[in-house]
Amino acid sequence: MSEFDRKIITDAITRMLARREHSFDEVVRKLKLKGIDSESFMPILEEFRHADIQSDMRFAESRARALYLKGKGPRAIKLDLQQYGVGEGDAERALDEIEPDWFESAKRVKVKKFGEFFETDFTLRLKQKQFLQYRGFYQEHIEYAVSGD
Template sequence: MFNTHKSDKPKTLTGQRLRSYAFALLTRRDYSQAELIERLNRYAANPEEVNDLVAELAQQNYQSDQRVAELTLASQIRKGKGLQRIKQALKSKQLDAELITDELREVDWLEQAYQLKIKKFGQEIAKDPKVKAKQIRFLQYRGFDMDVILKAIARTSEEE
């Protein structure tokens, strides 16, 4: 129905067609306000109308930055991502910094890092410096802070 790739076509969506396109986007996935405005402005004739529409959709809870933050956080944790990588993902969605901080405060990062370490390397605490370094690099790449990493790789199963 709608052309989803960039083209040289004139920006013509207004009124009900713009509203329909916004709903079509939101039925597929959740967008942050900034992402939705950006997507709609590709085809909208009037940027002011887009801003008003997105504000209205947010007020009616069809669009929610809070929901986007929660879903992104849950998805990133499922993928085994650490604090830094998740912050990056949330910032890329142009969410409010305070909202990001609130979402991240709830997570036990040490537990996340420890579970990931067990999944990849087992419960045994590495004595070999090369193995330790490999575990540290793995968790760093995933976005965990060094203090959390060092605690996670030194943690025993009795400490759970």
């Protein structure tokens, strides 16, 4: 590989990571979309990873925090991180790092969508529960959010 090719690849990776954190798999995918051969960029990307310029853990933390603030539950966040190629261990550590209160988050999401009142009608409560399940919350978080306490 020529020095010019190396500079182009390095610049492409640097521009990506300067805007926001990216997972390793995401960088690989984007470089392939640009038509860059994986044999050319893989050693350079490994250098970035080894120098801790690219970090799946930092990506997982920032992505998990953003999704948590948008009202997503732990199940949805784990699935999202998985789609970006983040391992289960990194996803768990990222969720621990943001120190979430899933019960209060589920309640906030429920209140924002349905209001603060306690729903007594079974079908309307079921609708609330399904909505929270869709948002990625676990059953204990959902029960807490829709309970009258």
